[in-house]
Amino acid sequence: MLLGLAIGDALGYTTEAMRPGERRRVFGEIRDYRPGVRGEGRTGLPSDDTQLAFWTLEQLLEDGHLVPEHVARRFLNNRAHIRGIGRTVRAFLDRLEMGYPWYEAAPHSAGNGALMRIAPIILPHLRTGTRALWWDAALLAMLTHNDAASTAGCLAFVFIWWQLLQGIRPDHPDWWIETYVSVARHLETSNYRPRGGEYLDFEGPVWQFVARHVPEAYYQDMSVREACDRWYSGAFLLETVPSVLYILMRHADDPEEAIVRAVNDTYDNDTIAAIVGATVGAMHGAQALPERWRRGLPGELYGDDPGRVQRLITQAMEQFGP
Ligand SMILES: [Mg+2]
Numbered sequence: 001m002l003l004g005l006a007i008g009d010a011l012g013y014t015t016e017a018m019r020p021g022e023r024r025r026v027f028g029e030i031r032d033y034r035p036g037v038r039g040e041g042r043t044g045l046p047s048d049d050t051q052l053a054f055w056t057l058e059q060l061l062e063d064g065h066l067v068p069e070h071v072a073r074r075f076l077n078n079r080a081h082i083r084g085i086g087r088t089v090r091a092f093l094d095r096l097e098m099g100y101p102w103y104e105a106a107p108h109s110a111g112n113g114a115l116m117r118i119a120p121i122i123l124p125h126l127r128t129g130t131r132a133l134w135w136d137a138a139l140l141a142m143l144t145h146n147d148a149a150s151t152a153g154c155l156a157f158v159f160i161w162w163q164l165l166q167g168i169r170p171d172h173p174d175w176w177i178e179t180y181v182s183v184a185r186h187l188e189t190s191n192y193r194p195r196g197g198e199y200l201d202f203e204g205p206v207w208q209f210v211a212r213h214v215p216e217a218y219y220q221d222m223s224v225r226e227a228c229d230r231w232y233s234g235a236f237l238l239e240t241v242p243s244v245l246y247i248l249m250r251h252a253d254d255p256e257e258a259i260v261r262a263v264n265d266t267y268d269n270d271t272i273a274a275i276v277g278a279t280v281g282a283m284h285g286a287q288a289l290p291e292r293w294r295r296g297l298p299g300e301l302y303g304d305d306p307g308r309v310q311r312l313i314t315q316a317m318e319q320f321g322p
Pocket of ligand 1: 013047048049083084270271
């Protein structure tokens with residue numbers, strides 16, 4: 001799960017925020033790490049998705065359990081290292097700097113910045129499996145994003161990953177939708193409107209958009225690219241969540257193809273590939289991820305600390321694993 005997250009992010013980051021059609025014209029189909037776009041020649045470097053997720057993991061390892069204030073402080077202390085920071089996290093860090101307490105520093109935002117970093121919260125709960133996982137996941141989500149759809153999306157994906165890690169497997173493509181909706185529909189309290197794509201008359205909670213439009217695209221046999229262009233695959237949860245679930249519906253059985261589709265066919269491709277990568281990693285295990293991606297991942301978090309991601313995963317397995 002954690003390795004899949006880091007790999008997806010690293011594959012997507014260098015062509016982040018490009019229209020899929022334009023990306024394809026410039027780069028063809030991306031199936032490997034590319035050199036950085038910002039002048040660095042090295043490949044496979046992480047962005048905020050990997051960094052915030054693994055800094056969370058580092059803090060969980062240090063404390064043994066979730067202490068939200070410590071996670072907030074770690075994000076703030078590492079601010080200068082963050083690559084590709086999102087607007088909401090930037091505002092959150094500004095507020096911390098101004099002296100807001102951690103529990104009041106989250107801006108209102110239905111962006112995907114909490115969902116992209118939430119997966120490690122499962123780790124300290126692996127051995128006990130109690131309902132405290134829900135509380136921790138909600139607290140960790142709300143740390144940076146004060147929004148019900150964000151918290152709901154985090155809890156729904158934590159539930160999906162938890163089940164996959166327990167060996168439960170989707171018996172049907174609709175499993176992804178049903179499982180997501182079964183959690184999110186009880187938690188979402190506000191309505192959203194698309195900011196692009198072809199469903200501009202929709203107004204409702206994210207789970208409803210997902211339930212209505214993702215299976216519809218599936219049964220019309222749309223490609224990932226076509227479907228994601230329909231709802232616009234950006235960083236807004238109304239875009240990210242359907243994109244991730246659609247890729248999983250079509251390609252979860254093939255980890256490489258699932259991640260390649262996320263990297264090539266979506267707009268906010270590093271985050272969408274990170275979430276897809278975490279999911280197919282949880283489902284199939286690290287060995288199922290292509291060797292060239294595992295071997296080629298530098299695993300840096302701060303810069304000039306190769307192998308840190310891999311060491312944290314090993315340490316997490318020792319400290320939290322079965
Ligand atoms: Mg990113």
